[in-house]
Amino acid sequence: MVDIAPGSPAQPSQRRAAKATLELLADELPRVRTSALAWRNGLGALLAGLIGFGLVKGRSDVTQLAPDAAVGVGVLLILALLAGSGAAVLLMRAAHGRPRSSTVEDVIDPSAQDPTLAARLAEAGASAQSLRWGVRLFFVCAALLCGAVAVTWYGPEKDKPRIEVRLATGTVYCGEVVSTAAGKLTLKTPQGQTVVDLTQADGLRAVDSCSTAPPP
Amino acid sequence: MSDPTAQPSLPFDEVTDGAYAQTFLATHTAAENRRGVDLRGRCPRCGDPMDFPIVTEIFQSTVAPGHSADRNSPDEKTVLCTCQADHPDKPAGEKGCGAYWNIRLTRRRT
Numbered sequence: 001m002v003d004i005a006p007g008s009p010a011q012p013s014q015r016r017a018a019k020a021t022l023e024l025l026a027d028e029l030p031r032v033r034t035s036a037l038a039w040r041n042g043l044g045a046l047l048a049g050l051i052g053f054g055l056v057k058g059r060s061d062v063t064q065l066a067p068d069a070a071v072g073v074g075v076l077l078i079l080a081l082l083a084g085s086g087a088a089v090l091l092m093r094a095a096h097g098r099p100r101s102s103t104v105e106d107v108i109d110p111s112a113q114d115p116t117l118a119a120r121l122a123e124a125g126a127s128a129q130s131l132r133w134g135v136r137l138f139f140v141c142a143a144l145l146c147g148a149v150a151v152t153w154y155g156p157e158k159d160k161p162r163i164e165v166r167l168a169t170g171t172v173y174c175g176e177v178v179s180t181a182a183g184k185l186t187l188k189t190p191q192g193q194t195v196v197d198l199t200q201a202d203g204l205r206a207v208d209s210c211s212t213a214p215p216p
Numbered sequence: 217m218s219d220p221t222a223q224p225s226l227p228f229d230e231v232t233d234g235a236y237a238q239t240f241l242a243t244h245t246a247a248e249n250r251r252g253v254d255l256r257g258r259c260p261r262c263g264d265p266m267d268f269p270i271v272t273e274i275f276q277s278t279v280a281p282g283h284s285a286d287r288n289s290p291d292e293k294t295v296l297c298t299c300q301a302d303h304p305d306k307p308a309g310e311k312g313c314g315a316y317w318n319i320r321l322t323r324r325r326t
Binding site: 004014017021022035114118121124 | 230232234237238241244246248249250251253254255256265266267269271274275276292293294295296298299300310311316317318319320321322323324
């Protein structure tokens, strides 16, 4: 609720300010539309640049990532898609209005001196709000996309297949295969490269991870 | 043919009076909306019906920081006559009869 009472004596400068406010309100909707169009075009170009930059260099295949990092990239991309879709809808709503018509009673006030004034002011306010949130959501989308690209580039690499070799003596070697030559298998273990004589092997199997510590 | 009983329209004049606000408030209605308050009533000078939107924000870049000298009290608003009548001597781009006055809005918590 608003209480309205007489104010202090008005000054000519206050009249000028009030007149300027009315003039700004009169062309507010076209200004919002023009601004929204410019923002939409500018942000679209920025997004195109971001995507182009992401394709230029760095790892681009999430299948090369460790499972946790790949899931993280997927989540970031879904959130970016949601934010980007919301931003696009809001920016288009600000630039072009709602994609539907309104009833005449909702637009025209026959009792008002300017029958469309209230509807124009409401549309300008709603469009300005859509523009504000559209721009915010766009930058959220851009940040999420950059995060997804960063994780894809710099995230941990998926583990390579490992081999576990069990010798007749009971000793177990485990690590990534580096090379095989002349009956010798070279494995990369956390302790460094180890050469295993395959003629002494009693068993050989592929494993996802080395659970047993390699021999000293 | 003109109506012989019609009152001659007041000429346009940028004028204010201490009684304008009280006279306007005797005829006004106020409708709140998301952006502010829509006032509707009769101009206290020319007596014609008028609407006046009071908004709390507007889509426009702000002035430089610190440019706040000589500002009205935030609750005080200046209202202009915005009637659609054709007042003589009205300059181009002007609305109403030229009358203006100040009102004070106080938001009441419900």
